[in-house]
Amino acid sequence: MGVKLAGKPVVEYLREDIKSRVAILGEKNSHPTLLLIRVGEREDDISYERSILKNCELLGIKINVKQLPIDVTMEEVTNVFAEANTDKNVHGIMIFRPLPAQLDVDVICNLIDPAKDIDCMNPINLEKVFEGGSTGFAPCTPKAVIEILKYYEIPLKGANVVVAGRSLVVGKPLAMLLLDENATVSICHSRTKDMPSVTSKADIVVAAIGKAKFMTENYFSQDQIVVDVGINDDGNGKICGDVDYDAVIDKVKAITPALGGVGLITTTILLNHVVQACEKFSGVIE
Secondary structure, three states: OOEEOOOHHHHHHHHHHHHHHHHHHHHOOOOOEEEEEEEOOOHHHHHHHHHHHHHHHHHOOEEEEEEEOOOOOHHHHHHHHHHHHHOOOOOEEEEOOOOOOOOOHHHHHHHOOHHHEOOOOOHHHHHHHHOOOOOOOOOHHHHHHHHHHHHOOOOOOOOEEEEEOOOOOOHHHHHHHHHHOOOEEEEEOOOOOOHHHHHOOOOEEEEOOOOOOOEOHHHOOOOOEEEEOOOEEOOOOOEEOOEOHHHHOOOOOEEOOOOOOHHHHHHHHHHHHHHHHHHHHHOOOO
């Protein structure tokens, strides 16, 4: 049976690093602060907000929540960002998505100051990822994939990695981050011919298709590392990944679970970005 690559030890490792850096900033009288913007009362947003609040408290990060009505105007949202961008006591800004129809997401993405854009919404930060620059903030999920592979000491240099999925949220930026680690990267997608023949030859496969249990055992071979990014409803009200975990775990060397895997790490990455932004602002790092 393959090894389960759990996210919890990775989170604990990252938390210890964050706590020590928050303490150093505190000695300089600088306190990492996140502004969380929520539009309306979506249950998913409220649940995620609770998780972020809990993690901030645990890590010593300050957080302010700005609740906006569901019928908020573009002008009002623009003013919120303008104020937050110039507030020296706010280091990271995040707005929950999806947003109501009257708000232009493309405009909002460009409103956020790239230096405070901890969720990599601004195209400037995405451009930096594609340029191979480390000065911006990469999307949290691709970064979580890199962190889990590094924590479990899975070699990336020279590794043949297949990323299944080409979204701008996960697939494409992840491919760039893997290239930065000197991996050899292939991207598969819905038009790839005979995808199993491609994925089964890789050292590492990252599943980011967005379809429940799409990748079955014929997509994989022995001695592979599988990272499943997918979070889907299996049709019975249970969470499952893009990989048919039960069918695949006996075949591969190691695999991340849908619950308690990559998704568990993303919030910690987000808050790490808040601390990083504060460090830059305070001159602790360049």
